[in-house]
Amino acid sequence: MNPSPTCGDVIDAISAYLPVLYFTFSRGRTELLADELGRQWDFLNPGEKNDVRELIRRAETDNPGLFGPRRKNLRRLLQQGIGYHHAGLSPLLKDLVERLYESRLVFVLFCTETFAVGVNFPAASTVFDSCRKWDGREFRSLLNREFFQMAGRAGRRGFDPVGRVYVRIDERFPDQTGFFQEEQVEPVRGRLVISPNTVLSLLHWKTDDEIKRFLERNLAVFQNSRESRQIKNELDGLEMRAGELTQCFCPDRGQPCCQLFRLKLRRELNQLGKRKRRHRPGTKERKEEIHSLMQTARKKCQYKACVDAERKVRRLEDRMHLLHQRVRQLEKHSRNYGRDFENVWRLLERLGYIQDRELLPRGLFALYVHVQEILVTELVFSGILFEVPPVEAVAILAGVDYQPGRDEQVVPPAFNLDRVVHLRQLLLQNGVPEQFCTWSPLPAALAAAWYEGAGFDQLLAMCNLQEGDVFSVLRREIDLLRQMERAAGQDHLLAQLVQDLRRALDRDEVAVMGV
Structure with missing residues (x-):
């Protein structure tokens, strides 16, 4: 296959494993690829074409102008067993495409990721046009859960012993696949939004104690608190283990006589001798300083045990650094829902929606x-x-x-x-x-x-x-x-x-x- 295969190349390679859901991450690309494939392939025999025409005829009888001027190409593609599906289609057209797919009259369906959410449309295979998407702020790689939500459509119960998943590799991004792990699927995170309606509803229908419980015991708070506790427990264990390992180090650690320290100096000396650093300011002086330190006699000891311990401590410290970063991230994104509630409440009071806990006419309407x-x-x-x-x-x-x-x-x-x-x-x-x-x-x-x-x-x-x-x-x-x-x-x-x-x-x- 070419370094960046076309959709025609992909379908040719997997033609024994149809129907296929071909996922892309833009509406325009679903249509572009469907048109491209329609110039090369026709999957339907005469009988199947008649079935498609009949289903289209019935749909248009109930809804004249169903395809309109913009979707004439879709009518032609459907009669070739090719379709596309995205949020820009009218609900009636989406329904027609879905019925044709369920009737096994669409062999290749180009679709956006919304097709994989909430509706059960399995396929023999799924294809990813890319594993990068625009999330509204930047292009990024798919999350594990996004990948498996779409990949999970591959494999029809009672038809396919296995489901097949393919990714079209773009030579510009060779690292875009191969890193999706089902055991690493990201958990769904709770996210409570304190809107004016939330505040009005709580004040109108709930007691103070019920409001407090609602704000303190929602899913988002629970998840953050649970993860924070888990990280703290892991950090405590790592710190204890690091403390045990450091007990094997003698008081001379870090001194010129210590073999661990001397090994570090040798590594530094090797780096300073490389061409790109050889002529930097201060290099000569530092080399002389290292040579002077190395003149000290080495302490006779079983230093290999210290080398092993230091390597283990370094790995533990790396892990602890990552955990501390995660704690800071949780703190940054955690919300004080009680404070948010109070802020919106005060806003609504200023605007004349609430007086104390009583909803005024504006508040009763907004409720x-x-x-x-x-x-x-x-x-x-x-x-x-x-x-x-x-x-x-x-x-x-x-x-x-x-x-x-x-x-x-x-x-x-x-x-x-x-x-x-x-x-x-x-x-x-x-x-x-x-x-x-x-x-x-x-x-x-x-x-x-x-x-x-x-x-x-x-x-x-x-x-x-x-x-x-x-x-x-x-x-x-x-x-x-x-x-x-x-x-x-x-x-x-x-x-x-x-x-x-x-x-x-x-x-x-x-x-x-x-x-």
Whole structure:
């Protein structure tokens, strides 16, 4: 095989072990590799092609325009037994690809790692296009648990005696594989987030003692405390062992007469004699000093026992150094959840959500909102959502908790969203952390157009987002509107407004995945 084999090379080499899940770490690469393979391979016989066409026909009968202008290549690839699957596909297309795969009509499926999470789709083989991924901050090697989550899809019960896992080695990163150990799979770490809703819920439903127990006995605290105790016990044992070993050293250790010390001096002398260090300032003087020290007579003793002990002590010290580093890491990442709780509580008091332990109207509303609760509450209580036309209210709420990707583009809306920008700036100035008031104007025009009756193809023409991302924008807003409807309580005007907005959005293709 070539130093950096193509996907065609890989499939050719493992063609006896299909179907295969071919994992990549970008949406675009799943499509690129599927297209590349489609120019070389066709896995289906005429009967299987007819079965694929029939399943596609049924899907399109229920959902005209299923493939749309962007996915015509996927229709062709599926009829060759090749597919791709990622979060950018519409839910209906993902469902079709999954049904074809389950029907054994897709022999090579290019997919992102999300395909390996939560859904049981085994294969005869799995292939890794790479063992490096972008984690949002940097390119890094896969964790053991990430690798085995995907590799574990190889091997179908009742079909394959063994599952086969292959990694395409990039000649630029020859060390990217061979280091995954199942016994070293990283544990799942608990992570408690103290959000405004967390604080409001605890204060509303729990006693002081129950809150204290919740903050002190959650999984994250337990895991950190347990690991810290284990490290302390190991350090105690290592220090005791090192102490026992050092008892064999005599008082002359480190003196010129000590053979251990003299061995170190000889090693240093050898280093100083190398060409790259020979002419450095101070080298000549240090060599003379070492020669002078070596003139001292060596002590007659059984020094080999000391050499062995020192080697063992050095290994113990290396291990202790690593453990101390881990302790510092745990301390750095440990959270004082009691302090976090108090900080958010004081913030909510300043903003008028709480008085002592009593929830005020803002707090009672935010109690039932589970995403960006402060921002959503302020949009309601500031009157902004009532003072703008419904289409603008829909546009505003679409941006709640939205974090645009680097290259995402959407046509701007026909109206001004400066009031929301100003409200968000006021919240930040009043000490609300950035993560508690995340909002973007980018999806506004999409939600507005959908509210006014635009078709899904029209939405796609307004942006460079993929179908799945547009679905996600609209479904998340529908879910937020449900929360707001519940939070409205006896405020019938607000409840009617958000209900009308939700019903206008929850239609056609988007409603298919609704509840």
